[in-house]
Amino acid sequence: MRPPYLLLDIDGVLIPFPGADGSIPSTHSRHEVVPTGRSADNPVTVWLDPAHSPMLMDVIRTGLVTPVWCTSWRQDAATLIGPLLGLPPLPHIDLPRPQITTSHPKGYLWKRDHVDAWLGNAPAVWIDDDFTSLDHTWAAERTVKGTATLLVQPDPHLGLQAEHLTEVTTWVSQSPAARASDD
Numbered sequence: 001m002r003p004p005y006l007l008l009d010i011d012g013v014l015i016p017f018p019g020a021d022g023s024i025p026s027t028h029s030r031h032e033v034v035p036t037g038r039s040a041d042n043p044v045t046v047w048l049d050p051a052h053s054p055m056l057m058d059v060i061r062t063g064l065v066t067p068v069w070c071t072s073w074r075q076d077a078a079t080l081i082g083p084l085l086g087l088p089p090l091p092h093i094d095l096p097r098p099q100i101t102t103s104h105p106k107g108y109l110w111k112r113d114h115v116d117a118w119l120g121n122a123p124a125v126w127i128d129d130d131f132t133s134l135d136h137t138w139a140a141e142r143t144v145k146g147t148a149t150l151l152v153q154p155d156p157h158l159g160l161q162a163e164h165l166t167e168v169t170t171w172v173s174q175s176p177a178a179r180a181s182d183d
């Protein structure tokens with residue numbers, strides 16, 4: 001059996017949201033990137049924590065999960081953000097660009113329908129800062145039906161913490177999918 005997917009968001013997870021006063025955690029360093037479709041003289045400032053690189057690589061190297069970007073950065077996750085953290089090129093879910101004014105147009109995270117279709121019956125742990133209670137219900141129902149699903153939800157102003165990845169590795173080592181891959 002394949003290892004569970006590790007779906008990884010960027011905004012609010014690797015790039016924290018500024019505080020009300022515009023502050024960014026002191027752990028993060030400033031970078032400028034030019035997303036696809038944007039002109040080179042109009043870069044976007046991003047803040048990244050160099051400590052995330054070894055933290056994520058420790059999880060990726062276990063081979064217990066299959067990491068995939070799941071972010072509105074789309075392919076730029078692998079070409080712009082990943083390299084700044086020293087991460088290997090990872091695949092991404094090719095999310096659409098819906099014309100929405102909220103990230104929860106149906107009461108749950110807009111990515112979820114696409115993720116649900118993309119995953120099929122595959123187990124997954126999904127790290128995103130923007131789940132609603134309906135997403136947590138979706139994950140619980142998926143798990144009850146035999147497809148292990150874990151949502152991990154960092155505080156968007158703090159982003160990914162070591163304990164979130166500990167939660168991932170603990171869950172994966174206990175999940176039926178991971179145990180089956182040991183057989």
Ligand SMILES: [Mg+2]
Nearest residue numbers: 009011012129
């Ligand atoms: Mg996010």
